[in-house]
Every structure is written in C-alpha cells, then in structure tokens.
Amino acid sequence: MSDHRAHARELAREAIARGDVTGWFERLYAESERDGFRISWVDLEPNPFLIAWLGRRPAAPTGRAIVVGCGYGDDAELLATAGLEVTAFDIAPTAIARCRARFPDSTVSYEVADVLDRAAGWSHAFDFVFEAYTVQVLPGEARAAAARSIGCLVAPGGTLLVVARSRAAEDPEGLMPWPLTRAELHEFAVPGLGLAKLEEVLEPGDPPVPRFVAEFRARN
Ligand SMILES: C[S@@+](CC[C@H](N)C(=O)[O-])C[C@H]1O[C@@H](n2cnc3c(N)ncnc32)[C@H](O)[C@@H]1O
Incomplete structure (x- = not known):
C-alpha cells in the first residue's frame, strides 16, 4: 500500500469522524497540487473498462453524457472524442480547475457539483452516465443516496x-x-432503470482486485 493511499485514508477518517463525509476530497486534491504527490486513483488515462465498453458497441454513442466524480477528466475527454455532448462534475474545485487547465480547448462542460445534492436540471437528462469509483469512497448512508442520485441522471432509453x-x-x-456489494449495486436501479448486464472481473494485481462492471438501461 502506498503512503499516499494511507494519507487519503487518514484524511477520510478525520473528515467522516467530524460528520463531513465529502470534506476530504478537496483537501486531498489541494494538497496534491501544492506538494506534488500523486493521488492513489489518478493515472491520467481513460478508464480501461470504459474503453472496452465503447469498443464493443456496434455504433458510436450519441446524445448527452455525464461523468460522475470525474477527477482529472480523462473519461470525460474520451466520451467527448467519441462524439457525445459531455458534462463532467466533481465535488473538488481543485480537480475541476485542473480539468479546465489540462483541456483548455475541450467541449466538455466541467462543473463543481455534489452528487448528493444534484442539480434538478440534471434529472433524467443524460443518454449515457458513467460512474467509476465514486460511490466506493463514500461511507454509510451516503453510498445508497449517491447510487440513487446517479440512477436518476439517466434519461428514458x-x-x-x-x-x-x-x-x-x-x-x-x-x-x-x-x-x-451486489445489494449496493442494486441501489442504482431507481424506478424505470434496470440492471441489464453484470460482469465480475478480477483485475490482475498484487493482490488482484475484484470489480463490478455493471450496465443499467432505462425504459423508453
Ligand atoms: C476515487 S475518485 C475516482 C475519480 C475518477 N472517477 C476516476 O475513476 O479516476 C472519486 C472522485 O469522486 C469525487 N467525489 C467524491 N464524492 C463526491 C460527491 N459527493 N459528488 C461529486 N464528486 C464526488 C472525488 O473528489 C474524486 O474525484
């Protein structure tokens, strides 16, 4: 385990003990920018499961997409390059500022927002919603609340x-x-949205990391 992950865990522990379940993300990004250390989840590459998912589609996706907890923006940029009209948001202003600085000519709309306090205009507004690794860094009741909020972003169809x-x-x-857990995965399935495909993947590593890659589809 890297010291950087241990540091993130300590910031998380302190914030959650204060009752502030999301307060540590901005602090971590700001410290990383100031002190030059790498945040454990940052690889500055698009998510390989997203790349594989796009590659399996018979036609390029179209319409509006949103990326939840977008970090430094690589997944959002991939989707924009694939032809989607993309919004990407993160709770950490420092992460969003970095997205805008990294991709100054981007068509992506980068926004600071909290998935637990979603803008009403985003409800059922997106043809494609991508969520990677946000719910798993939230504790307790915030996990199901975030999953349901993410499910509500998906447009009919x-x-x-x-x-x-x-x-x-x-x-x-x-x-x-x-x-x-599987039960937590089902929290995304708000009314009208169903789990269409679930892959359980063991990503090689030391130790290997088990992952869900889950596709939900909304009724028209
Ligand atoms: C583990 S990182 C994953 C980042 C990115 N999705 C990736 O795969 O590299 C989780 C991200 O979610 C953001 N985040 C955490 N809670 C959030 C919330 N309530 N609303 C929006 N973003 C949040 C964090 O700031 C962080 O960038």
Missing part, C-alpha cells in the same frame, strides 16, 4: 455504466475504498 470494486456480502468491508 439511456444507459448507466458503473465500475466499482466489489466484495461478497459476507466479506469484511475493509478500508477505504470500500468495495460495493
């Missing part, structure tokens, strides 16, 4: 793709990032 660490219900919760 639209698709939600979720990538997350996974665990069996009987396995210990472990340390942040806390993997999702």
